[in-house]
Amino acid sequence: MEYPDNLKYSVEHEWLATDGTVGITAFAVEQIGDIVFVELPAIGSMVEASKPFGVIESVKAVSELFAPASGKVIAINESLADAPETVASDPYGAGWLVKIELTKPDEVHALRDSTAYQAMIAAS
């Protein structure tokens, strides 16, 4: 599985790009299984680090999405309403979830880099 070096990773298996884009990792995709529904917050709403901001559903179950950092939602991936499976097929590209404007940029230091994240999931 792939974990791009230019992203930061949370313990809840979300990634954060330097421009504030958020998605879920390849590990999360594998754990969730066949993705059939994604529910995202409204543009303009506030999210808080490590708190739920939406849900992602497989055929089997509902999983919460946790924000990797605090901020204001400035964009959501509207295409997932009709094509939620994109999250699984391209988790770091077309399957992005939301874009946030960070309100506490220092929180990024609490996130893991690719190497540390891979070590974490290898140990889990």
Next chain:
Amino acid sequence: MLKTALLDRHVALGARMVPFAGWEMPVQYTGLVEEHIAVRTAAGLFDLSHMGELYLEGPDAGRALDFALVTAPGKMAVGKAHYSMICAADGSVMDDLIVYRLAELRYLVVANASNAGVVADALRERIVDFDVTLDDASMRTSLVAIQGPKAAEILQAHINVDLTTVKYYSGVEAIACGVPVLLARTGYTGEDGFELFTAWDDAGVVWDTLMTAGAGHGLIPAGLGSRDTLRLEAGMPLYGQELDRATTPFEAGLGRVVKFDKPGDFVGRAALEAARETPRKVLVGLRLTGRGIARTGYPVYLPGATDAAGIVTSGTSSPTLGMAIAMAYLPVGHNALGTEVEVGIRTQRVAAEVIAMPFYRRST
């Protein structure tokens, strides 16, 4: 945690193992949807060794079961099977069962894993005045199911009976994959298929043989995850969701199973006769017309109402139909086909419509 005889095989296949009714069971191997579609289009192989197998034998076996269950096993022909339920004296459902008449005086009752102990205890209590013995063989019996349109073709090469002579809901002793089995043409998927009861350690050779034989036909191992979505599409109830101790067979739409015309009393008869006239709720099929997936426990509202009128018992995104389906209990009188309701999904209300069950019916 209890382990089936096939546990090592599941782990070697990369299955995700989960606790289920005290057993360590495979929930999926390659993926729930892939397994679901394989069963609908080719075949899937299931380990169901967690199920409870109870043998009743003796001169009164038929009469004892007629008294203990809501069906009439005493009238069933040898070699046949039927769907049954064991109810409490108050008419509520303790478990749903398959009953096989293996011989004139010998029956097999198959119970859900989660209720196997409850059913064994209740049967023991109910048969004390009858000349019959009960043998709980659950921990000596494995169960492998092969389900799907290719099941018969795959199995036929490895069994000593002509499968065209084995009718739906019948059971016959046979030799399969070199070991003795009770072969039943039953299942919980909405497809044609077979269940093979074996001695505990014989499950391995049955599993290995059918895995190899089926590979060229599209057979893959299938877990409890796909078993759940397959049975839901087929409109089959699951104990603990559609059926429980707060539900009568009539409320679950299974009143036809209760045989009031059988001779003698049976446990629950008086309560069930009353319950037939006074259902408190009714099980319906729902299709979500708005966006979202209804899940177990979500409230169901009549349009515009503040208080919930019912509750979702099972729900998923149907892999075969490509839409969100659910089963739910609604108040009597609000269950007509086409009735519009709303499902409470987190903070929203999502429109849904009462539709006919089963959601899926195989074409042949």
